[in-house]
Amino acid sequence: MAARLKVGVLISGRGSNLQALLDACADPAFPAEIALVLSNVAGCYGLERAERAGVPTHVISHRDYASREDFDAAMDKVLRGAGIEFVCLAGFMRLLSAGFVESWRNRMINIHPSLLPSFKGLHTHERAIEAGVRFHGCTVHFVTPDLDDGPIIAQAAVPVLPTDDPDALAARVLESEHRLYPLALRLVAENKARVSGSRVVLTEDTPSASVSVLNPAD
Ligand code: GAR
Numbered sequence: 001m002a003a004r005l006k007v008g009v010l011i012s013g014r015g016s017n018l019q020a021l022l023d024a025c026a027d028p029a030f031p032a033e034i035a036l037v038l039s040n041v042a043g044c045y046g047l048e049r050a051e052r053a054g055v056p057t058h059v060i061s062h063r064d065y066a067s068r069e070d071f072d073a074a075m076d077k078v079l080r081g082a083g084i085e086f087v088c089l090a091g092f093m094r095l096l097s098a099g100f101v102e103s104w105r106n107r108m109i110n111i112h113p114s115l116l117p118s119f120k121g122l123h124t125h126e127r128a129i130e131a132g133v134r135f136h137g138c139t140v141h142f143v144t145p146d147l148d149d150g151p152i153i154a155q156a157a158v159p160v161l162p163t164d165d166p167d168a169l170a171a172r173v174l175e176s177e178h179r180l181y182p183l184a185l186r187l188v189a190e191n192k193a194r195v196s197g198s199r200v201v202l203t204e205d206t207p208s209a210s211v212s213v214l215n216p217a218d
Contacts, residue, residue, distance in 0.1 A: 005032040005189040008084035010075070010092035011039045015046020016174065017090040017111055017181050022053045024182035031189035036082040038075060040094055056082070062094055072100035088185060089143065098145040106195050108143040109188065111181050113173050115139060115155055120148035125166040125173065136160050136169060137215075138177045140184035142195055151200045153193050154184040156213035176215040183210065 007025075009018050018037060025034050037050035042059045050057045058078050065071035071094075079087065089110040101108070114124040116139040119131075128136040137157040144150035156176035160169060187193040192206045202211065 002031070004030070006035040006083055006085045007032045007088055007185070007189075008036040008038060008079045008082065008086070009034055009050075009088045009090050011037060011044065011046040011090050012041050012093040013044050013046060013091050015044065015049045015091065017177055018046045019049050020178035020181050021088060021090065021185060022049065022055065024185070026053070030182075030186065032086070032185055036079065036084055038078060040071075040092070046091070058082075068095065068097045069099060072097045076100060076103060086188070088181070090181070095147065096143070096145075101143055101145045104143070106142060109140055109153065109184065110143050110148070110150070111138060111140050111177055111184075112148045113138050113170070113177065114148075115157060116141060116148060116152060123166075125169045128160060129164060129166060129169060134160055136173060138173055138180055140180055142200070151195045151198055153187060153200050154180055154211040154213070156180040156215060158215040172215065176213055179213050179215075183213070187211070 009021060011018050022034060024030050025032055034055050037047065037055055037057045039047055039059050040062050042061060047057050060074050060078065062071045065074060087104050087108040115137045119127050135157045137155060139155045140153045142150040156179065158172045158176055187210065192203045193200050
């Protein structure tokens with residue numbers, strides 16, 4: 001069997017997407033393994049999840065660094081020291097410096113709770129309801145220096161119901177995030193989804209259904 005891609009996951013909070021990735025990687029046939037979980041927030045719940053799964057953790061607080069560049073350099077050193085080949089952002093709530101993004105170009109992906117390019121930034125569920133969209137969802141994309149931008153690997157759509165408040169909609173989207181992130185990581189780890197300019201192209205043998213998830217309403 002080919003060597004598994006060594007992944008570092010960056011988190012800031014509860015880590016439910018990290019859990020979805022840990023669960024996927026628990027299968028020895030999955031093409032990636034999580035070799036390090038790095039958080040900028042000491043004591044966050046995601047760190048507990050990693051420890052429970054027997055994955056090494058590391059905390060680097062952004063508060064200990066004078067600049068974003070210094071903080072990112074510290075993260076970079078830890079990631080490279082651990083032999084990390086690929087980075088997954090999973091609820092990592094810090095902006096990354098252009099230098100860090102460049103040094104992990106095409107080797108770093110993010111999950112965002114909207115159907116990009118709609119609703120970049122924060123409070124996506126409130127804004128989706130306010131905008132009156134009928135579908136909302138989540139996106140896994142390669143990271144570029146622009147916020148919530150970059151070649152799209154996979155998306156999941158969920159309906160927005162008339163009765164939804166932001167929490168109900170967030171819960172529906174989150175469920176789809178947990179399905180989508182492992183699927184997207186598998187595609188890149190198997191080299192089936194490659195960046196070409198501003199888009200991701202799939203290998204010919206990759207069914208387009210594998211990059212989209214449709215979640216029914218509850
Ligand atoms: C997720 O909904 C993720 O999409 C979002 O933060 C949440 C983290 O939850 N990320 C962003 O908004 C990044 N722009 P989790 O810690 O339970 O995975």
